[in-house]
Amino acid sequence: MRTRLVECGIVLSVLLTVSLLAAQGEKPGSPASTLPELDGWGRPLASPAKDHKPGPAPKHDLSGIWDAPSPAGVQPLGAMAFPDDGKPGHQPPYTPEGLEALKLTKPSNGLRSVLPTEANDPVLSCNPQGFPREDLYELRTTQILQTPQSMMFLYTYGRIWRVIWTDGRELPKDPEPRWFGYSIGKWVDDYTFVVETTGTDERTWIDRAGRPHSAELRVEERFHRVDSDELELTVTIIDPKMYSQPWVALDKFPLHLQPPNTDVHEMLCSPSEFAEYNKLLGNSISERPQ
Amino acid sequence: MSNRIVVAGVALAALTFLPLSHAQIGAPPPTSPGIDGWGRTITPPAKDQKPAPAPVHDISGIWDPPNGVGNQVLGAYSMPEDGKPEHQLPYTKEGLEALKETKPTNGVRSVLPAETNDPVIPCDPQGFPRSDLHELRTTQILQTPQKVVILYQFNKIWRVIWTDGRELPKDPEPRWFGYSVGKWADDYTFVVETIGMDERTWVDRAGRPHSDQLRVEERFHRVDLNHLELTVTINDPKMYTRPWNAMENFRMNLLQPAFDVHEFVCSPSEFTEYNKLLGNSISERGNK
Numbered sequence: 259m260r261t262r263l264v265e266c267g268i269v270l271s272v273l274l275t276v277s278l279l280a281a282q283g284e285k286p287g288s289p290a291s292t293l294p295e296l297d298g299w300g301r302p303l304a305s306p307a308k309d310h311k312p313g314p315a316p317k318h319d320l321s322g323i324w325d326a327p328s329p330a331g332v333q334p335l336g337a338m339a340f341p342d343d344g345k346p347g348h349q350p351p352y353t354p355e356g357l358e359a360l361k362l363t364k365p366s367n368g369l370r371s372v373l374p375t376e377a378n379d380p381v382l383s384c385n386p387q388g389f390p391r392e393d394l395y396e397l398r399t400t401q402i403l404q405t406p407q408s409m410m411f412l413y414t415y416g417r418i419w420r421v422i423w424t425d426g427r428e429l430p431k432d433p434e435p436r437w438f439g440y441s442i443g444k445w446v447d448d449y450t451f452v453v454e455t456t457g458t459d460e461r462t463w464i465d466r467a468g469r470p471h472s473a474e475l476r477v478e479e480r481f482h483r484v485d486s487d488e489l490e491l492t493v494t495i496i497d498p499k500m501y502s503q504p505w506v507a508l509d510k511f512p513l514h515l516q517p518p519n520t521d522v523h524e525m526l527c528s529p530s531e532f533a534e535y536n537k538l539l540g541n542s543i544s545e546r547p548q
Numbered sequence: 549m550s551n552r553i554v555v556a557g558v559a560l561a562a563l564t565f566l567p568l569s570h571a572q573i574g575a576p577p578p579t580s581p582g583i584d585g586w587g588r589t590i591t592p593p594a595k596d597q598k599p600a601p602a603p604v605h606d607i608s609g610i611w612d613p614p615n616g617v618g619n620q621v622l623g624a625y626s627m628p629e630d631g632k633p634e635h636q637l638p639y640t641k642e643g644l645e646a647l648k649e650t651k652p653t654n655g656v657r658s659v660l661p662a663e664t665n666d667p668v669i670p671c672d673p674q675g676f677p678r679s680d681l682h683e684l685r686t687t688q689i690l691q692t693p694q695k696v697v698i699l700y701q702f703n704k705i706w707r708v709i710w711t712d713g714r715e716l717p718k719d720p721e722p723r724w725f726g727y728s729v730g731k732w733a734d735d736y737t738f739v740v741e742t743i744g745m746d747e748r749t750w751v752d753r754a755g756r757p758h759s760d761q762l763r764v765e766e767r768f769h770r771v772d773l774n775h776l777e778l779t780v781t782i783n784d785p786k787m788y789t790r791p792w793n794a795m796e797n798f799r800m801n802l803l804q805p806a807f808d809v810h811e812f813v814c815s816p817s818e819f820t821e822y823n824k825l826l827g828n829s830i831s832e833r834g835n836k
Contacts, residue, residue: 298720299720300718301714383816383817385818386815405690407805410699417725418706420704427588430585433586434585437811437813438811440585440586519712519714524725526724528672528673530670530672530748
């Protein structure tokens with residue numbers, strides 16, 4: 259039993275560190291190198307012109323490729339506005355049922371973290387993140403496309419697409435749960451797009467810190483187009499069964515517009531790759547000393 | 549012995565249809581036929597539709613292979629592994645050796661479920677071209693000035709085909725879904741080239757292998773307003789002595805733009821749960 263604990267700890271810390279470091283590598287202002295950074299196609303990454311000034315926000319338009327200043331979207335301690343770090347004001351307002359449900363989640367990060375083999379984070383074994391975790395853990399380069407009936411979101415993590423219907427339909431009553439729920443959206447003014455999501459599968463965690471949700475969860479996202487180059491995302495969790503009041507999981511999270519030919523790195527969970535790592539490296543590291 | 553055959557048959561059938569979310573493969577929508585996930589009536593296409601002209605340079609829309617023909621459980625649509633001589637692929641020696649390594653759950657080389665090494669079953673990414681050649685279902689295509697984006701139903705995967713004139717990369721780091729560029733060969737035919745695919749993927753459910761030299765060509769032909777045909781050609785000189793068509797004129801029908809695509813995502817924990825509740829007991833050997 260003990261051998262696997264150490265092994266998985268290393269795997270997980272490596273995985274998390276690698277993902278953070280990889281994100282760091284793309285950070286603007288990182289130490290200068292003599293070689294240009296290249297994308298997956300071997301092309302230099304475009305950087306904005308030095309004198310570039312953002313223009314006014316276009317109306318009713320979120321389209322583009324958006325990126326968080328790395329590694330801000332990773333959120334390893336849980337939802338960015340409420341990380342599980344023990345600081346005052348970072349504890350969501352749990353109901354008694356919410357606290358009971360919280361005890362059942364055993365995360366691998368944050369204050370309540372357990373040893374890796376004891377963790378039951380479904381994402382570790384490559385289960386779908388679902389929604390809203392797709393916003394609240396590993397939120398990276400995100401592409402938004404608009405059609406007359408919908409907004410389509412293309413996420414980096416898991417290469418997942420998500421549809422938000424703008425055709426005026428109502429949210430479904432008592433739908434069969436989906437990992438990513440059911441979403442509708444509308445413009446509340448020229449620059450703010452508001453999305454409501456229900457019907458999310460109860461097996462998902464809200465974030466990496468294992469905050470729970472019930473079938474009653476409703477999530478509101480507000481996308482605010484600040485100017486030509488910037489978008490702000492605010493995510494509010496509403497689940498009266500688990501939380502005595504709504505709480506804001508992401509608060510005006512900034513996303514910056516990228517060039518339209520930006521290559522998004524592939525980020526897919528592979529159970530066999532994880533098993534291979536364990537065989538080659540993890541297991542031997544964790545062998546007990548004689 | 550006959551116990552195990554029946555057992556294996558049930559397990560195989562289960563595996564064929566399982567390990568995905570509660571939106572089971574081919575299962576009817578939750579409430580009743582003709583109702584989508586939102587509880588709305590699905591409008592069937594009008595009968596006796598006269599073909600309307602194809603729009604120019606446009607393959608956008610939500611496309612559906614009728615009657616589940618995209619499931620392709622025996623392998624690539626036009627070359628299933630069913631033992632027929634015309635479906636035998638032109639393997640090189642190396643291709644035949646690589647073929648022996650794959651142990652599929654379907655087709656003439658199928659093994660018992662516990663013996664399979666099909667990576668997709670424990671939820672590894674399908675990768676490309678398998679996303680065309682296994683479980684190709686309702687597929688949405690979007691076009692922007694720089695790219696064509698394909699949204700697959702299986703695992704909700706998005707894939708980008710660049711149309712900005714770039715060349716394919718030289719010796720790129722492999723990706724499950726490779727690197728794709730596309731261009732219009734004429735007003736109604738969009739041709740895509742893909743390279744750089746990870747060697748761990750299978751070409752299809754029947755376990756056809758590929759090397760890092762694989763190049764795939766897709767031809768999307770807009771037949772008329774409501775129909776699209778896809779042809780997929782496999783070109784891998786290391787594994788096959790000549791190119792072969794995995795799909796030939798595979799037809800897809802245009803759906804209305806508000807169509808709800810059922811969620812279809814692989815979940816390892818769900819599969820483990822199934823095995824615990826049902827699968828393991830089925831596959832236990834009978835007492836000797």
